Amino acid sequence: MIIRQGLFIGTCVFVAVLCELTLLSRLGIPGxxxxxxxxxxxxxxxxxxxxxxxxxxxxxxxxxxxSPSSDTLLGVNAIIYLVIGFVAGFWIDPRDRTxxxxxxxxxxxxxxxxxxxxxxxxxxxxxxxxxxxxxxITLSSALYGVLLxxxxxxxxxxxxxxxxxxxxxx
Amino acid sequence: MLSRRTRIILxxxxxxxxxxxxxxxxxxxxxxxxxxxxxxxIIGGIxxxxxxxxxxxxxxxxxxxxxxxxxxQIRELTIENERLNSALVSAQxxxxxxxxxxxxxxxxxxxxxxxxxxxxxxxxxVQDFAWTxxxxxxxxxxxxxxxxxxxxxxxxGRVLKVYNSTSTVVLIVDPxxxxxxxxxxxxxxxxxxxxxxxxxxEFQLLDPLGEVNQGDAVVTFGSKSGRPxxxxxPIGEVVDVTGTAGQLARIATVKPFANVSQLSVVGVVVxxxxxxxxxxxxxxxxVATASATPTPTPSSSNEKETAATxxxxxx
Numbered sequence: 001m002i003i004r005q006g007l008f009i010g011t012c013v014f015v016a017v018l019c020e021l022t023l024l025s026r027l028g029i030p031g032x033x034x035x036x037x038x039x040x041x042x043x044x045x046x047x048x049x050x051x052x053x054x055x056x057x058x059x060x061x062x063x064x065x066x067s068p069s070s071d072t073l074l075g076v077n078a079i080i081y082l083v084i085g086f087v088a089g090f091w092i093d094p095r096d097r098t099x100x101x102x103x104x105x106x107x108x109x110x111x112x113x114x115x116x117x118x119x120x121x122x123x124x125x126x127x128x129x130x131x132x133x134x135x136x137i138t139l140s141s142a143l144y145g146v147l148l149x150x151x152x153x154x155x156x157x158x159x160x161x162x163x164x165x166x167x168x169x170x
Numbered sequence: 171m172l173s174r175r176t177r178i179i180l181x182x183x184x185x186x187x188x189x190x191x192x193x194x195x196x197x198x199x200x201x202x203x204x205x206x207x208x209x210x211x212i213i214g215g216i217x218x219x220x221x222x223x224x225x226x227x228x229x230x231x232x233x234x235x236x237x238x239x240x241x242x243q244i245r246e247l248t249i250e251n252e253r254l255n256s257a258l259v260s261a262q263x264x265x266x267x268x269x270x271x272x273x274x275x276x277x278x279x280x281x282x283x284x285x286x287x288x289x290x291x292x293x294x295x296v297q298d299f300a301w302t303x304x305x306x307x308x309x310x311x312x313x314x315x316x317x318x319x320x321x322x323x324x325x326x327g328r329v330l331k332v333y334n335s336t337s338t339v340v341l342i343v344d345p346x347x348x349x350x351x352x353x354x355x356x357x358x359x360x361x362x363x364x365x366x367x368x369x370x371x372e373f374q375l376l377d378p379l380g381e382v383n384q385g386d387a388v389v390t391f392g393s394k395s396g397r398p399x400x401x402x403x404p405i406g407e408v409v410d411v412t413g414t415a416g417q418l419a420r421i422a423t424v425k426p427f428a429n430v431s432q433l434s435v436v437g438v439v440v441x442x443x444x445x446x447x448x449x450x451x452x453x454x455x456x457v458a459t460a461s462a463t464p465t466p467t468p469s470s471s472n473e474k475e476t477a478a479t480x481x482x483x484x485x
Contacts, residue, residue, distance in 0.1 A: 017213075018213070018216060018217065018220055019220075020295060021217065021292040021293065021294070021295070021304075022217050022220040022221050022224055022291065022292045023220070023224045024295075025292070025293040025294065025295050025296070026224070026290075026292075026293050028431055028432055031296070032295070032296045032297050033295035033296045033297060035295070035297065050172075050176070051176045051179060051180065054179075054180055054183060055179070055183065058183045058186070058187060061187065062187075062190070063209070063213075065190075066202075066205060066206050066209040066210070066213075067209060067210060067213045067217075067292075068206075068210040068213065068214055068217070068292065068304040068331070068333065068336050068337075068338050069292040069293060069294045069302050069303055069304035069338055070294045070295075070298055070300070070302065070338075071294065071298075071300045071302045071330060071331075071338065071340065072298050072300060073190075073191055073194045073195060074190045074191070074193075074194040074202050074206075075186075075187040075188065075189070075190030075191035075192075075194060076191060077298075078186075078187035078190060079184065079187040079188065079191070082183055082184065082187060086180065113297065114297045117297050117298060117299065118299065121299060124191070124195060126299075126346075127345060127346070128299045128300055128344070128345045128346055128366065129299045129345075129366075130299070130345065130365065130366035130367070133366065133367070137296060137297060141297060
């Protein structure tokens with residue numbers, strides 16, 4: 001079960017990273033790049049639980065940091081996505097899993113990911129972040145999060161059904 | 171609240187990512203260079219395939235803007251078309267002149283830079299605040315770190331990391347990028363640094379009294395043995411100058427010639443020119459002196475000239 005879950009998470013994360021780097025970031029859309037990776041991580045957290053969300057976040061962050069065309073410090077995205085995946089899975093109320101609420105949480109997550117990257121990068125002494133642009137990037141990232149999550153969350157929920165954990169966290 | 175197993179796995183993951191950050195902060199060829207190389211050789215290959223599949227979508231570069239403002243564009247284009255039609259006749263003359271200038275420029279530049287062409291296959295997300303792209307050429311194509319990357323419009327960036335079949339390129343607009351620049355006309359030198367915005371660079375003159383005006387072109391100053399930047403490549407055009415002459419920090423805003431957000435085919439300068447082509451696009455001063463010196467001509471050359479002139483007139 002654990003192996004099958006791991007394979008499922010790994011495949012989802014891999015496809016998301018690939019799509020984000022080769023397709024979404026090249027569309028020339030104004031503002032931030034639509035953050036498919038964070039949306040996927042949050043969708044996994046909703047469908048499978050906080051631990052799976054955190055693992056997916058960690059894997060996605062490491063993959064994104066290691067893949068070419070990214071020049072970030074290894075581990076920065078990993079820790080941000082890990083926290084996001086865990087928090088999203090932990091705070092979603094099992095009795096209130098309506099799509100609008102899940103979309104709202106995803107939008108907050110994508111915004112938080114953009115803001116978090118800026119904060120961590122600045123805190124670690126990088127001078128790349130242009131703080132004038134940060135509000136706009138955060139806002140547009142949240143907006144694209146809404147659009148993507150309406151599609152991705154039902155999709156992940158559908159295809160993850162055979163891989164759901166038998167023991168839920170308590 | 172959480173099960174013991176969950177807590178253990180979570181803390182392992184947190185400790186692992188913090189360790190990664192701390193180890194990678196040391197910079198240089200850290201312990202992760204081999205991991206990066208392995209991952210990028212796998213992902214790079216897949217990215218190449220994915221880029222081909224997605225090329226109908228990404229290839230239409232103005233996809234977004236056309237979606238947004240199609241009707242406005244049609245109106246603008248109609249007006250522009252009328253204006254262009256009337257301007258066409260007078261433009262014929264200019265085109266002929268421009269062709270000659272093109273010829274001159276080509277003579278000056280082609281053959282001096284040896285360029286390996288490559289295509290951009292992936293772009294780093296905006297949220298990373300790093301302006302980096304992946305190209306589909308690597309060490310197998312003869313690329314090395316710190317090589318200059320150009321496209322048809324001008325300087326694009328430099329090679330940051332090289333893997334087997336892909337490389338990462340840091341663009342000139344990246345906030346950590348700085349290029350030695352020279353104003354094409356006045357030869358003033360300075361430093362062109364990225365701002366993180368795709369259409370503006372900062373050009374800081376070394377000489378506070380230096381002459382720089384709106385519309386001046388800025389070219390690369392060149393580095394030792396052409397790494398990381400080959401000399402004489404066009405960077406951009408000065409669009410704004412802040413601060414008056416003599417002020418300590420005179421900063422000009424430069425608009426890069428290359429549109430870095432819509433890159434497709436780029437060239438990597440594998441071999442820089444043997445000498446700096448600094449003045450080759452300007453009228454050559456050596457020609458002027460050569461034609462000036464023969465004025466006190468000896469009689470022999472005069473005779474040759476007079477002997478040579480009747481021949482064409484006779485024909």
